[in-house]
Amino acid sequence: MRLTCPLCGPRDRREFYYSGTEDYLNRPPEGAPIEAWDDMLHLRTNPAGVTKDLWYHETGCGSWLLVTRNTVTHAVLATELVAARKGGAA
Amino acid sequence: MPNLIAKSALFGRAPLTLSGTTLAEAQIGPITSVAAFRGKLAKVKKVLGGFPAPNTVSGNLIWTGPEQAFVLGQAPDLSGLAAVTDQTGGWAALRLSGPLAADTLMRLYPLDLRAAHFPKDTCARAPLGHMQSILIAEETGFLILIFRSMARTAWHEIETALQTLTARSSAEI
Amino acid sequence: MRIAGKGLIDRTKPVTFTFDGKAYSGFQGDTLASALMANDVRLVGRSFKYHRPRGILTAGPEEPNAMVEVLDGGSQSPNTRATVQEIYDGMAAQSQNRWPSLRYDLLSINDLAAPFLSAGFYYKTFMWPRAFWEALYEPIIRRAAGLGRLKRQIETASYEKAFAFCDLLVIGSGPAGLMAALTAARAGADVILAEQDSLMGGRLLSDGGTLGAPWVEATLTELRALPNVRLMPRTTVVGAYDQGTYAALERVGLHRPAAPHLPRECFWRIVAGQAILATGALERPIAFENNDRPGIMLASAALSYLNRFGVVPGQKVTLFANNDNARHAARQLMAAGVQVAAILDSRADASSVEDCPVYLNAAVTDTQGRHGLTQISGTHAGGAFQIDTDCLLMSGGWNPLVNIACHQNARPLWREDIAAFVPQSGMVPGLHAAGAANGAFSTQSALREGADAAVQALAALGRSATAPDLPQAEDAPYRLQPLWAVPGKGRAWLDFANDVTVKDVKLAAQEGYTSVEHMKRYTTQGMAPDQGKNSNVSALAVLADATGRGIAETGTTTFRAPFTPVSVGAMGAGGQGAGFAPQRYMTSDQASRDRGAPMVEAGLWYRPSYFPKPGETTWRQSCDREVLMVRSAVGVADVSTLGKIDIQGPDAARFLDFVYTNTFSTLPVGRVRYGLMLREDGFVLDDGTTARLGENHYLMTTTTAAAGQVMRHLDFVHQAYCPTWQVRFISVTESWAQFAVAGPLAKMLLNALLDERIEDFPFMTHAEVSVEGVKARLFRISFSGEEGYEIAVPTAYGEALFRDLLAKAETLGGGAYGMEALNVMRIEKGFITHAEIHGRITAFDIGLGKMVAAKKDCIGKAASQRPGLHGPEREQMVGLRPLTKTEIGAGAHLFNTGDKVERVNDQGYVTSVCWSPVLESYLGLAFLKDGRARHGQRVRLVDHMRKTDVLCEVTDPVFLDPEGAKLRA
Numbered sequence A: 001m002r003l004t005c006p007l008c009g010p011r012d013r014r015e016f017y018y019s020g021t022e023d024y025l026n027r028p029p030e031g032a033p034i035e036a037w038d039d040m041l042h043l044r045t046n047p048a049g050v051t052k053d054l055w056y057h058e059t060g061c062g063s064w065l066l067v068t069r070n071t072v073t074h075a076v077l078a079t080e081l082v083a084a085r086k087g088g089a090a
Numbered sequence B: 001m002p003n004l005i006a007k008s009a010l011f012g013r014a015p016l017t018l019s020g021t022t023l024a025e026a027q028i029g030p031i032t033s034v035a036a037f038r039g040k041l042a043k044v045k046k047v048l049g050g051f052p053a054p055n056t057v058s059g060n061l062i063w064t065g066p067e068q069a070f071v072l073g074q075a076p077d078l079s080g081l082a083a084v085t086d087q088t089g090g091w092a093a094l095r096l097s098g099p100l101a102a103d104t105l106m107r108l109y110p111l112d113l114r115a116a117h118f119p120k121d122t123c124a125r126a127p128l129g130h131m132q133s134i135l136i137a138e139e140t141g142f143l144i145l146i147f148r149s150m151a152r153t154a155w156h157e158i159e160t161a162l163q164t165l166t167a168r169s170s171a172e173i
Numbered sequence C: 001m002r003i004a005g006k007g008l009i010d011r012t013k014p015v016t017f018t019f020d021g022k023a024y025s026g027f028q029g030d031t032l033a034s035a036l037m038a039n040d041v042r043l044v045g046r047s048f049k050y051h052r053p054r055g056i057l058t059a060g061p062e063e064p065n066a067m068v069e070v071l072d073g074g075s076q077s078p079n080t081r082a083t084v085q086e087i088y089d090g091m092a093a094q095s096q097n098r099w100p101s102l103r104y105d106l107l108s109i110n111d112l113a114a115p116f117l118s119a120g121f122y123y124k125t126f127m128w129p130r131a132f133w134e135a136l137y138e139p140i141i142r143r144a145a146g147l148g149r150l151k152r153q154i155e156t157a158s159y160e161k162a163f164a165f166c167d168l169l170v171i172g173s174g175p176a177g178l179m180a181a182l183t184a185a186r187a188g189a190d191v192i193l194a195e196q197d198s199l200m201g202g203r204l205l206s207d208g209g210t211l212g213a214p215w216v217e218a219t220l221t222e223l224r225a226l227p228n229v230r231l232m233p234r235t236t237v238v239g240a241y242d243q244g245t246y247a248a249l250e251r252v253g254l255h256r257p258a259a260p261h262l263p264r265e266c267f268w269r270i271v272a273g274q275a276i277l278a279t280g281a282l283e284r285p286i287a288f289e290n291n292d293r294p295g296i297m298l299a300s301a302a303l304s305y306l307n308r309f310g311v312v313p314g315q316k317v318t319l320f321a322n323n324d325n326a327r328h329a330a331r332q333l334m335a336a337g338v339q340v341a342a343i344l345d346s347r348a349d350a351s352s353v354e355d356c357p358v359y360l361n362a363a364v365t366d367t368q369g370r371h372g373l374t375q376i377s378g379t380h381a382g383g384a385f386q387i388d389t390d391c392l393l394m395s396g397g398w399n400p401l402v403n404i405a406c407h408q409n410a411r412p413l414w415r416e417d418i419a420a421f422v423p424q425s426g427m428v429p430g431l432h433a434a435g436a437a438n439g440a441f442s443t444q445s446a447l448r449e450g451a452d453a454a455v456q457a458l459a460a461l462g463r464s465a466t467a468p469d470l471p472q473a474e475d476a477p478y479r480l481q482p483l484w485a486v487p488g489k490g491r492a493w494l495d496f497a498n499d500v501t502v503k504d505v506k507l508a509a510q511e512g513y514t515s516v517e518h519m520k521r522y523t524t525q526g527m528a529p530d531q532g533k534n535s536n537v538s539a540l541a542v543l544a545d546a547t548g549r550g551i552a553e554t555g556t557t558t559f560r561a562p563f564t565p566v567s568v569g570a571m572g573a574g575g576q577g578a579g580f581a582p583q584r585y586m587t588s589d590q591a592s593r594d595r596g597a598p599m600v601e602a603g604l605w606y607r608p609s610y611f612p613k614p615g616e617t618t619w620r621q622s623c624d625r626e627v628l629m630v631r632s633a634v635g636v637a638d639v640s641t642l643g644k645i646d647i648q649g650p651d652a653a654r655f656l657d658f659v660y661t662n663t664f665s666t667l668p669v670g671r672v673r674y675g676l677m678l679r680e681d682g683f684v685l686d687d688g689t690t691a692r693l694g695e696n697h698y699l700m701t702t703t704t705a706a707a708g709q710v711m712r713h714l715d716f717v718h719q720a721y722c723p724t725w726q727v728r729f730i731s732v733t734e735s736w737a738q739f740a741v742a743g744p745l746a747k748m749l750l751n752a753l754l755d756e757r758i759e760d761f762p763f764m765t766h767a768e769v770s771v772e773g774v775k776a777r778l779f780r781i782s783f784s785g786e787e788g789y790e791i792a793v794p795t796a797y798g799e800a801l802f803r804d805l806l807a808k809a810e811t812l813g814g815g816a817y818g819m820e821a822l823n824v825m826r827i828e829k830g831f832i833t834h835a836e837i838h839g840r841i842t843a844f845d846i847g848l849g850k851m852v853a854a855k856k857d858c859i860g861k862a863a864s865q866r867p868g869l870h871g872p873e874r875e876q877m878v879g880l881r882p883l884t885k886t887e888i889g890a891g892a893h894l895f896n897t898g899d900k901v902e903r904v905n906d907q908g909y910v911t912s913v914c915w916s917p918v919l920e921s922y923l924g925l926a927f928l929k930d931g932r933a934r935h936g937q938r939v940r941l942v943d944h945m946r947k948t949d950v951l952c953e954v955t956d957p958v959f960l961d962p963e964g965a966k967l968r969a
């Protein structure tokens, strides 16, 4: 498997640490109800098809990537820097 | 005037030459990390007289990450513009040069290091085996920066790969 | 028998080798199979289940019968295919799966017991009683199972791994592969041509056609001269993975004597922009009674032996086929002077014009010859026949080698006209099938498809290429009438390697295993080392017939990587010994070893366990002395392994407030504060001290174990939640060598080395200092409970400072202490490590609930306040002291006195233990239900592993100096 780091270019999967779903990007605001945290931390859709998840270019540049891929075909459809994401918090 | 003796990571280790390819510890002097604060890259660039594009080396500047570079030497005053951190002691530098250099490292790095694909002044943050490293293409070979504590392992891995390639070429019928 | 004037072997280079201890000779270029055939050795192995005598069936890596062990120095390669293994001087091979000898194998008794060993035998026989499985059945099955033996010793031979990259990977170098490579190479593409054989050319080297070796050589000469082409012979592409990654296994040292550093094999990971599947096709056997005797082989194999190796498999040959193509073998053998006794063609309407007798509508129904074929019998249009023959060639048509195209789970397409499965486009993205692998069997069509596929593949890469002019080659029609199995009552083999017969497949269908996947598992068809390459299609055709479904509807089983077996040594290349994981050494390493310290692995680091003194015979003696030394004088320990992260920027303080539970924005410059970090789910991630070096500059320390994890976490929090904040951080773990100096005489020791003496240096402060002329950082922190400092110098000075510190410490009655003493002292003080913060622990559990600041948000805060993460039902950290001097161990469980010792009554568990030489007691840190409310009570500690059962007093986790008077002294 290969992923294209927007900074480093196409790299072997071994350079990346897999973290899980993009849900982790949507951190509930302070004071959010417990259900919102439950959603973010534990509720997963596990789609057969297009999914978005987080990978860390651990032995590369240290960027977190948001990867769009297809769990059925294994096609990687897009990679983007988490830090450059539109709608990034703060 | 320090009264303490400074030792490099592989102090006292003699260079190794096999098949005309030489592995040696390199002395590259001070290393300073420069990481620009958000929105300050243009100003940092101005002070430094340039800033390397991702995966490139420009003069004494080596790209090491998002809006981050290593300066070989001391960095000028960048207060308020960038985090400046002394990294000198943290890295061991190994130089591998000669005809088998690329083939040797392609045993260890999952990268295309052939000259046409990784020419001089290209660099990469990439794993040497299991170890994080910074790899830099030079005129006749590569400069490898590796965490100092792992220098012996890095040497061992490169030495083994070079020995293997040498054994291969002497076995060719 | 060797034939003059044929073959691509080098007759000027004789090679001697042994097989089952007997010496033979062959020539350079021979495989073990061709060399044995040249020496008229026909019996080379025993079959898996029935121990039937077996010979050579094929001339390639698909060989199911001729598997041997090759012994080479200390190495032993079981299940080596004699049809692949090249001979070299001094090579020793031996047959396997036989005892005491190949000719007289006692387990061939199984063959007589065959009626009881049919499909599903194991499932039916070894069903019950259940308890017999582990004790009786499994050992019996294991002894009888498998072919080759393992050496049962550590593999010391060398293996290699490597990466390669190309625009176009061409898999196979027959007519399609060569033409594809040539087309792409001329267009300037970066090409890798991989061929499993030692010579490139595929069938062109063995089929005796008009194009032949001269054209191959001319083409290879052109390719070799091009800098953009890499030829990889002896390299089998074994798997297709995602995003154009292919795995390949190269035989590097297996065809020559072992030499220092020469790897046996190299495991390649090839990244290709596009790839061409030009793996050709495999001829398939026909099932008929006793079709497995030595001397019965595939027609194409005989052609290979004749044209490639200059040997013939028999003196009086017969051919049994269902297609036109197979007759080449008979014709060429006759041309080479070999007698062909008969062509037996299963078709009624085939031509009968050949230079030998041809019988149509023929079927071979039985064969004779215990250790080698002597006679065949059957029927044909003219009635029954019996023919004396020592070699029967069979051809049931051809199966395209679609395997690699199917490695990503897509299924091949059944083509009725050629009675075979072919790849469909797009099964593996970027992989194009061409030639026989695509069902185009004539040489001419293979050349054409190879060129076309290359043009297409390059177009996908945005490059243009033109197909070269194609040379003239055979383009005869194939003409086949399917024949899978000759009807009959006896045993007719489908899967030679696993001894599966037509009857077995029919029995499976009869017993309800009608799905091809079920049939496979019930009969074990296709599960041998050849993975059904010779039998899958025939077996499912028989199954289709037995169930009344078509072949297309029956479908295939799943094709999985690897295409041919890959040794574990090759896959794990580089991982032996020191290659297993990086070894991290501190600057003090040599100095510690000089003092005889045994080194212990802590993560990847090597740290001194203790520093033995003369007269000390156990680690405990050294450890106890070191603890008392620190508590009474001064000790020095290298703590450089702790993670150190340099954090800078106007938003650095804000960032730390966000990642730590407690507040760092209020920390004055020059001060140090203990911090606790949570995961977002509310559990403790790590702890450590952080110093404020400047207004916008902090230095965070992490535990050794979690340094990488914390860096990843900080990167995530920064990039995901606050990318616009003005903060940057970088690891400086390796930039500083840091030593703990602890004990009542710590300040005295430091002052002996510091360029400016320190006097009042309060607890939890730090300063820039100068030590022996070197700029250093000094921190007043303690992990031992004593007056403690940590002094950090640039790493290059680490060894020198450590040696000086030790020398000076020794004059004060102090010295070095190791991990053991460090651990004792931190337990005496109730300081936690990752033994305690093991991932299921909250701030509340360790008594630090108040450290989660109420006034600000932080990572993990919300989740840490969920119900269930705090309160009396939680297991809380406590100290334990056994009432007697019984040794206790971590991992023990706790029970209320009077409760039965069983899981439901579990009250908690022990995480850390030590012997405290100061308190003269064993001490433990433990997690106990509602523990903080139970100080002074007694619990029962039970450790079934160490057979410990002892009452303990529950205490505060801080056993020593709970007020911290020494710490702040």
Ligand SMILES: [Zn+2]
Pocket (backbone or CB within 6 Å): A005, A006, A007, A008, A009, A057, A060, A061, A062, A063
């Ligand atoms: Zn990257």
